[in-house]
Amino acid sequence: MTAAPVEVEPGLYDIPAEQYHADPIPGGSLSSTGARKLATECPAKFKHWLDNPQPHNKALELGTAAHKLVLDDGPELVLVDADKWNTDSIKAEVAAIRAAGDIPLKRHELEQVKAMASALRANEEAAALLEPGSGLAEMSAFWEDNGIWRRARFDWLRHDGQIVDYKTARSCRREDLEKAFNEHGYAQQQDWYEEAGAVLDVADPEKPMQFVVQEKDPPYLVVVTTCDPMARGIGRHLNEVALNTYAICRERNEWPGYPPNPMISLPAWVERQYA
Numbered sequence: 001m002t003a004a005p006v007e008v009e010p011g012l013y014d015i016p017a018e019q020y021h022a023d024p025i026p027g028g029s030l031s032s033t034g035a036r037k038l039a040t041e042c043p044a045k046f047k048h049w050l051d052n053p054q055p056h057n058k059a060l061e062l063g064t065a066a067h068k069l070v071l072d073d074g075p076e077l078v079l080v081d082a083d084k085w086n087t088d089s090i091k092a093e094v095a096a097i098r099a100a101g102d103i104p105l106k107r108h109e110l111e112q113v114k115a116m117a118s119a120l121r122a123n124e125e126a127a128a129l130l131e132p133g134s135g136l137a138e139m140s141a142f143w144e145d146n147g148i149w150r151r152a153r154f155d156w157l158r159h160d161g162q163i164v165d166y167k168t169a170r171s172c173r174r175e176d177l178e179k180a181f182n183e184h185g186y187a188q189q190q191d192w193y194e195e196a197g198a199v200l201d202v203a204d205p206e207k208p209m210q211f212v213v214q215e216k217d218p219p220y221l222v223v224v225t226t227c228d229p230m231a232r233g234i235g236r237h238l239n240e241v242a243l244n245t246y247a248i249c250r251e252r253n254e255w256p257g258y259p260p261n262p263m264i265s266l267p268a269w270v271e272r273q274y275a
Contacts, residue, residue: 010143012157012202017074018101020140020153021053028250029142029149032192035242036185043245047255056098062113062216063168065103069117070130070166071156073137076102079110112216116168119220126212126222129164130156141196148247152196161204163193167213172223177213186211187227187235188242195239208232 008025015024023029030038037046068074078097082090083106097104105113121127135158142151156164169180181187190209197203208226215221227235249255265271 008142008149010200011141012200013140013142014136015140017138017153020151023151025142025149025151027149029151030243030246031151031153032189035192035239035246036188038242038245039188039238040185042258043249043255044257047249061103062105062109065105065109065113066116066168066214067155067166068103069113070120071137072132077110077113078102078104079107080104081107115218116214116216116220120212120214120222123222123224125224126214129158129162129210129212129224130166134158134160135162135164141200141202143196143199145199145243146247148243148250150192150196150243152193154193154196157197157202160207161197161202162207163197163203163209165189165193165209165211167211168216169213170216172213172215172221177223177225181227181231185235185238187231188238189235190227191232191235191239 023031034046034050037049064074065077068077080090080094080097085091085094085106094104120130135156136154137156139154139157140151141154142149144150154163155166158164167186170176171180190211193209194203194205198205211225213223213225
């Protein structure tokens with residue numbers, strides 16, 4: 001693995017997260033996150049998201065911090081030991097840390113992510129999947145699919161060909177996970193990543209991608225799971241919809257909004273109540 005060249009060839013690359021998210025493919029590529037947006041939102045909203053990178057988000061920052069300690073890869077975690085970050089000096093310190101590509105944390109936040117990492121290591125199944133030395137962290141995949149460049153970034157790619165993705169969640173209760181997997185499009189992500197692994201021959205197609213999901217509140221419970229066949233089939237279909245939409249919009253250079261809605265029905269469950 002080498003740093004990605006200007007003209008990217010299909011393959012697996014060890015590049016910084018900033019370079020991956022900036023999209024090093026000339027002309028652009030479609031990520032799993034982009035595909036999930038295209039499958040659930042109109043092309044106009046996808047294009048706006050693509051052209052307007054979102055500013056720093058505290059919840060995302062904490063998730064990245066947890067990734068750093070669990071996967072031992074990513075930006076440095078820097079303690080800003082002040083209860084409130086509302087003074088000019090603290091604001092400047094926080095801004096400088098973020099400008100350097102690192103993550104500023106309050107003391108309780110740093111203690112939280114350390115406790116999460118410790119709880120994960122105490123979970124036998126999760127610890128075995130993410131055992132240090134058993135794989136490579138944060139590897140970026142690029143491949144071409146019928147003229148469309150696609151990309152993915154594996155949290156953990158084990159040497160035995162197992163893809164592992166680490167998620168944080170409010171709740172790991174089964175009903176809550178089902179809702180979260182649907183809301184965040186994790187079935188789409190699983191199909192996208194498994195296809196990347198198969199096309200580039202870096203993952204074992206007989207081993208479904210595993211999600212290590214951890215709650216963000218004590219006692220930081222952990223669940224290891226994967227999408228069932230029906231969910232994976234739905235994810236595959238939605239990815240096909242996204243790829244087709246992306247290809248058509250790029251070719252026409254048109255990113256339309258919502259289709260006309262001359263009439264609005266009530267949700268199906270309401271209609272069933274009155275049927």
